[in-house]
Amino acid sequence: MAATEEELEVLRTELLEKKTETEKQGEVVRALKGNKVDKKEIEEALQLLMKLKLEVQAKEKEITSKAAGSDGKGNSKESFRQQLNDTLTSRLFFIPAFKIYGGVAGLYDYGPPGCAIKANVLALWRQHYVLEESMLEIDCPCVTPEIVLKASGHVDKFTDFMVKDEKTGMCYRADHLLKDYCTEALEKDPLLTSAKRQELKEVLTTLDELNAAQLGEKIKEYKITAPDSKNPVSDPYPFNLMFSTSIGPSGNAPGFLRPETAQGIFVNFSKLYYYNGNKLPFAAAQIGQAFRNEIAPRQGLLRVREFTLAEIEHFVDPEDKSHPKFKDVADLEFLLYPRKEQLSMEKPVKTRIGDAVSQGVVNNETLGYFIARTYLFLTSLGIQKDRLRFRQHLPNEMAHYAADCWDAEIECSYGWIEVTGLADRSAYDLKAHSDKSNHDLSAFEKYAESKVFERLKITPHLKLLGPAFKKDGDTVGKALLAMSEEEALDMKAKLEADGQAPLEVCTTGKTFTIKKEQVSISKETVTEAGRKFTPAVIEPSFGIGRIIYCMYEHCFYTRPSKGGDEQLVVFKFPPIVAPIKCTVFPLIQNEKLNVVAKDLSVALTRAGVANKIDITGTSIGKRYARTDELGVPFAITVDFETDVTNDVTLRERDSRAQVRVPLKLIASVVRDISEGHLAWLEVLSIYPNVAPSQEE
Known part of the structure; x- marks a missing residue:
């Protein structure tokens, strides 16, 4: 031990x-x-x-x-991962793309079982969110004009810090080199002092906060070199992760392969708002491919250059972020890792989500509701509850406009992996696209009765601003209109006292001097029938490939064969996501039994149950082992008793328990278990149990 x-x-x-x-x-x-x-x-x-x-x-x-440990190996994670990946590739769950030409890092093909699992996970996601939450689903192009991603900030800021091998030119992500160094030291160097261990843990905790200079300092301090050659590396510098392209034959319309699916939802907000009867809140969802030109892809499906995202943009009144269904999930308890616990190096705490929201740990009910729903979704896939946590972003990780952000993280052999981001992005995205496109992306709330308000009125005198500020005149005018009431009243006081006042414009980094005659600031009484506002956005974003890989790890195990001379591989996929729900085979090679098995396979297909028929005549034990390795939850065996009793044997993968089910009912029974309408324990209580095969 x-x-x-x-x-x-x-x-x-x-x-x-x-x-x-x-x-x-x-x-x-x-x-x-x-x-x-x-x-x-x-x-x-x-x-x-x-x-x-x-x-x-x-x-x-x-x-x-x-x-x-007592065996002195210390390589259990690596051994487990190697065995898992060998199984996944040999059984064609996924394989490196273009392998006959040497392959391309970060690109993978899904084989037949992988495609089936991906389709099942997406179907469950669509059921769990789109259907149950009455979301509006859309599908937008992968190629995106540059102007759209310029407005969203991706062109300027969608970067990772990169270093180069100073001799070979090989590129690496700076934060990955530092993370690997710290993780390996903590896991494999038991001689580290407690002070050094604490230091490395703090580096890992604050890794996402480090800028280029800080990353460079740590790399030099720890003498980190290029992993492949051990050569020194350059100072870190930013690298934009988007794939660039051009739209049309002239090449004059620049574009990018989208790095996320969200922007297509934002630019269609006004159409979706109208489709929803001009009512808030509502949510739009999109499932699709996204692309990121990763510096050094690794870790299989966890970091790739093309991947599937499932994203939700929930539009809500910024003054009311309550959720009508929050009470339905308020009592759920799961691991939360707030920033306070992270900074004090404490462990995640099992917390009731209702308490987290009421205490202000989670910013609002809608964000809390989606965190809880994400917990239910991930655990329904077979993710183990004690290896799933929700980690709050540290202050330096969060965008300046975000109200609160959490990541769903799953523990696997690579450590804690982010699989879902849940963010309250406030109104940033709609405002950014509204400003850039000059298209109104606001919502309107009609009051039950008209209300009288005293409102601040700011009137920039554009005829005077243009000559005074030249090309910056329009920018200055917009900045004046964007002032808060406090800023405007402060400027009004300075203008009346001094005849001029400073105006700092953050988009240009300049400060302009505004004169009294260039702007009018006053209060007026108005009667309004409603209010116009830009909705806030709560965004859950799911990395489907990452979720699937973590599901593979959490569902993978081995058990000894009957003779105990080998370890048999098993995937304990929940039936609802298993690639094949049921196998059908005759006990032995026999034409009469084969006919019954084929008819049964047809009946299962008509019932919507994905199944595989096996009439190879191989021993029953080997056929069970083959299907267990694919994660097939149920197997139906047709034997000589079937002709007499009109029933068949139904075997469950994990318990290996078996029951006899009437032939006319078996298709509907397997369908109901696979869809979650019937539990295996209920089946055991309804139908006669039989002894497992001697080969089990």
Whole structure:
């Protein structure tokens, strides 16, 4: 058994004390040699020094052994991952794309079972969100004009920090090199002092906050080199991750392959708002391909250059972010990792989502509702509850416009992996596209009765601003109109007192001097039938490939064969997402049994149950093992009793329990279990149990 972290810390303290004693004895030896004392005294001091050095080595071996466990291997994660990936590729769940030409990093093909699982996961996502939440689904092009992504900020800011091997030119993500160094040191160097371990943990916690200079400093401090060549690397610099292209034969219309699907929803807001009867709140959803030119793709399906996103944009009144169905999920408890616990290096806490919202840990009900619904969705796929957490973004991770952001993270052999982002993006996106396109992307709330307001009126005098500020005149005018009431009243006071006032325009980084005659600021009384406003957006964004890979890991296990001479691979996929729901085979090669099996396969297909028929005649045990390896939850065996009793054997994958079900009911029974309308335990209580096959 491996030692606990507390036990290892005691051993590290003992090692540190022993090293200190050794260093002191070394100083004694050097002093004796310098003073030219009796040779015997020096030899005795040297013997003690050698004894202490051997004790240090023994203590280091003890720590290393206990950190790795009794077998001394310490490679369980790597061994598990290798076995999993070997199974996934050999059974064609996914394979490297264009492999006969050498392949391309970050591009993968889904094989038959992988395609089926992906389709099932997306169908469940669509049911869980689009149908149950009455969302408006759209499908937009992958090629996006540059102006759209300029307005959203992607052209200027969609970057990662990159370093280059100074000799070979090979490129790497700077934060990945630093993360790998810290993770490997923490996992594989049990001799690290507690202070050093704490330091590395803090680096990992704040990794996303580091800018280029800070990343460069850490890379130099830890002497991190290129992983492949061990050559020194350059200072980090930004690299835009979007694939560029041009639209049309002239090449004069620049564009990009979209890095996300959200922008297509934002630019269609006014149409969707009208389609929804001009009512808020409402949500729009889109499933589609996205593209990111990753610097150094790795970790299989976790970091790729083309991937499937399923995104939701929930539009809501910024003054009312309550959710009518929040009470339905308020009592759910799961792991939350708020920023306070992260910064104090504490562990995630199991929290009731209703408490998290009421205490202000989660910003609002709508965001809390989608966090809870995401928990239900991910666990329905087979994600283990104790290896799923929701981590709040640290202050420096969040965009300036965001009200709150959380990531759903799943623990796998690569560590904690972000699979879903849940963000309250306020009204930033609609305002950005409205400003750039000059198209109104606002909503309107009609009051039950007209209301009288005292409203601040700002009137820039454009005829004076143009000559005064030249090309910046229009920008200055818009900045004046965008002032808050507090800013406008402060400017009014300065204009009346001094005849001029400063105006800082953040988009240009300049400060302009506004004169009294260039703008009028006053209050007026108005009667309004309603209010016009830009909706806020709550955005859940799902990386489907990442979710599927984590599901593979959480559903993968091995069990001994009947003779115990080998380990059999099993995927315990929930029936609703399994690539094939049921296999059908005759007990032995027999024409009469084959006919019944084929008819049964047709009946299952007509019932909407994906099935596979196997009439190869291979032993029943081997056929079970083959289908278990594909994650098929049920197997139907047709035997000689079927002709007499008109029933068949139904076997469940994980328990290997078997029951006899009437032939006329078997298709509907398997369909109901697969769709979640009937539990296996209910089947066991309804139909006669039979002993498992002797080959099981």
